[in-house]
Each structure stands twice: as structure tokens, then as C-alpha cells.
Amino acid sequence: MSVTNIILCGVGGQGTVLASKLTAAASMSRGLEVRSAETIGMAQRGGSVMSYLRIGESFTPLILNGCADLIIGFEPAETVRALTYLKKGGTVITSDRAMMPVTAALKGSDYEGKRMTDYLKSLEGDLIGKLVIVNTDSALKDLGSSKVMNMVLLGAAARGGYLGAVTIDDIKDALVKKVKPQFHELNFKALEYAEI
Numbered sequence: 001m002s003v004t005n006i007i008l009c010g011v012g013g014q015g016t017v018l019a020s021k022l023t024a025a026a027s028m029s030r031g032l033e034v035r036s037a038e039t040i041g042m043a044q045r046g047g048s049v050m051s052y053l054r055i056g057e058s059f060t061p062l063i064l065n066g067c068a069d070l071i072i073g074f075e076p077a078e079t080v081r082a083l084t085y086l087k088k089g090g091t092v093i094t095s096d097r098a099m100m101p102v103t104a105a106l107k108g109s110d111y112e113g114k115r116m117t118d119y120l121k122s123l124e125g126d127l128i129g130k131l132v133i134v135n136t137d138s139a140l141k142d143l144g145s146s147k148v149m150n151m152v153l154l155g156a157a158a159r160g161g162y163l164g165a166v167t168i169d170d171i172k173d174a175l176v177k178k179v180k181p182q183f184h185e186l187n188f189k190a191l192e193y194a195e196i
């Protein structure tokens with residue numbers, strides 16, 4: 001059986017780890033083996049967060065450079081930073097919404113997400129086989145919450161068939177078990193958000 005290697009990356013407060021845990025739980029509900037790990041030492045709000053998911057038979061949760069089938073990026077600069085993990089021809093799904101790191105803000109940086117998404121576009125057809133850039137501000141405005149970007153991106157990955165056998169319904173089932181009931185409906189809407 002082949003292994004699907006997925007990197008989820010973002011900054012603290014974006015729900016990167018929750019998205020990873022839901023994907024892992026949804027995969028296990030289908031009887032698949034899952035190995036996962038997180039780099040969350042800087043997970044305070046604004047710090048880098050990376051989750052590694054290996055779905056299928058594997059011995060280690062970590063993903064080597066050049067071996068990720070999919071990168072789901074919740075912040076464009078973090079997506080670019082994770083590109084060393086992407087295999088040639090792999091898929092990248094990313095938000096276009098920049099979150100300036102505290103250190104950059106203190107230095108007066110003019111960082112914006114467009115430069116990062118333009119760079120990603122320049123790699124499509126070469127390193128990146130398929131690139132999906134989600135207009136996150138539009139999605140969050142339509143949904144009425146800034147807290148569900150992780151579910152919008154996870155839904156895009158599931159709808160595109162990039163999570164292997166895992167479907168949106170599998171993720172919903174996992175979400176019901178791991179998230180408080182008052183947040184179910186909003187997260188379900190985010191998973192099924194169609195404007196991508």
C-alpha cells in the first residue's frame with residue numbers, strides 16, 4: 001500500500017493542529033494506518049506551526065524533504081517555507097491571507113501575501129503540479145467567522161480528492177467527536193464552502 005504524505009503549515013491560532021488531528025482521525029475511521037507529528041514549539045499566536053501526516057503503512061511520522069504529496073498552507077509565507085518538503089509535481093493548497101509575524105511587524109516590514117502567492121504561481125507546472133489558492137478573506141466574510149479558515153482549506157483538499165480516500169463526511173464525523181457541538185454547524189459550512 002502506498003503512503004500519502006501531507007504537510008499542514010501555518011501560524012499559531014489558525015487551527016493547523018486541529019486540521020491535522022481531524023484528517024488523521026478521518027483516515028483511521030477508514031481503517032488506514034496514520035503516523036503524525038507536530039512542530040509546535042513556536043505555536044503561540046503568530047509563531048510557525050507544522051504538522052506531518054503519513055497515511056498508509058510507514059515507520060516514522062516525519063516526512064523527508066522532497067517527499068510530501070500535499071502541502072496545505074494556512075499562511076502564504078509558511079506555505080513557501082514548507083516547499084522543501086514537496087515532491088516534484090506535488091499539490092499545494094494555500095490561503096492567500098497573510099499574517100505578518102510579530103518580528104516582521106516590529107521591524108516595519110511591508111510583508112504581504114501576494115508576493116508569496118505570485119512566487120507559488122511561478123512554480124506551478126515545475127515543482128508544483130497543482131496549485132489551489134483560496135481567497136480566504138472572501139470565504140471568511142461569507143461564513144461570518146475568521147475561526148474556520150482551517151476547515152475551508154481542509155474542505156478544499158477533500159473535495160479535490162487530495163486526501164486520498166478521506167471525504168468531507170469522514171472529516172465531519174471526526175469533527176463531531178473532537179469539537180464542541182455549538183461549533184459543528186459553522187465548521188460543516190466551512191468544509192463545504194464552494195467559492196474556491
